[in-house]
Amino acid sequence: MSKELGLLLDKVRERKPLVHHITNYVTVNDCANITLAVGASPVMADDICEAADITAIADALVINIGTLNERTILSMIASGKAANAKGVPVVLDPVGAGASKFRNDTAKRIIDEVKLSVLRGNISEIKFMADLGSETKGVDASESDMENTDDAGQIAKNLAKKLGCVVVISGAVDTISDGNEIAYVENGHAMLSGLTGTGCMCSSLIGAFCGSSPENIFAATTAAMACMGVAGEDAYKTITQKSQNNQRKQGSFHVALRDAISSMDGEYLQTQVKIGGVRFA
Numbered sequence: 001m002s003k004e005l006g007l008l009l010d011k012v013r014e015r016k017p018l019v020h021h022i023t024n025y026v027t028v029n030d031c032a033n034i035t036l037a038v039g040a041s042p043v044m045a046d047d048i049c050e051a052a053d054i055t056a057i058a059d060a061l062v063i064n065i066g067t068l069n070e071r072t073i074l075s076m077i078a079s080g081k082a083a084n085a086k087g088v089p090v091v092l093d094p095v096g097a098g099a100s101k102f103r104n105d106t107a108k109r110i111i112d113e114v115k116l117s118v119l120r121g122n123i124s125e126i127k128f129m130a131d132l133g134s135e136t137k138g139v140d141a142s143e144s145d146m147e148n149t150d151d152a153g154q155i156a157k158n159l160a161k162k163l164g165c166v167v168v169i170s171g172a173v174d175t176i177s178d179g180n181e182i183a184y185v186e187n188g189h190a191m192l193s194g195l196t197g198t199g200c201m202c203s204s205l206i207g208a209f210c211g212s213s214p215e216n217i218f219a220a221t222t223a224a225m226a227c228m229g230v231a232g233e234d235a236y237k238t239i240t241q242k243s244q245n246n247q248r249k250q251g252s253f254h255v256a257l258r259d260a261i262s263s264m265d266g267e268y269l270q271t272q273v274k275i276g277g278v279r280f281a
């Protein structure tokens with residue numbers, strides 16, 4: 001199982017997939033750099049005049065509604081349809097779903113008009129997408145939702161079956177399901193939740209892994225989440241080793257996180273990953 005996840009990371013570095021992002025302007029730089037760090041190639045083209053054309057030559061499409069506006073919605077839909085026509089994996093990050101009618105309607109429109117490969121969000125976002133009456137805190141999961149994650153596996157499994165895609169619930173333990181199997185990635189560190197854009201970066205990593213291994217979206221998605229989790233652990237070790245008073249420095253953690261992913265290889269990932277639930281072939 002862990003060996004397969006490691007091989008999927010090596011495949012990203014070997015194939016260098018082109019990942020088209022239509023993403024938010026708060027984290028666009030982080031998404032581009034984390035895509036480069038894992039060995040893939042990012043492109044960010046959100047104008048309707050070229051978005052679909054760029055998707056048609058890409059290996060994966062990542063749609064992120066974090067800083068939503070009417071102009072990019074058309075590009076998201078057009079790009080999603082272009083990806084479907086070409087068999088390109090589509091990753092949707094429904095940032096803040098449940099927070100406003102505009103955002104909610106857009107998230108629902110995308111899943112109605114575009115066939116997704118992966119839907120990744122926090123527990124509140126995924127509960128909203130599953131019509132389970134979530135509470136939101138802006139773009140973050142609500143405290144009440146985070147305190148009640150015992151049924152995360154079943155939520156992910158049911159929604160994955162309904163949408164016909166892989167569903168990821170990010171959290172202290174990441175939950176991934178394809179509607180049949182459930183995997184739990186137990187790697188990570190609490191500092192990841194205090195850094196803007198780690199969820200967006202996870203979606204970019206998923207795009208990179210799925211773009212290089214479209215034949216196995218479930219395993220590729222699990223490998224991407226494992227990669228981020230292991231990198232979070234390594235980044236924390238790096239900054240505490242360098243700090244004489246063991247301070248938790250977020251700026252240093254941000255840099256160390258990117259360094260950890262850029263230096264990671266498949267062999268190392270397979271020795272560090274902690275997976276519960278599913279066993280891959």
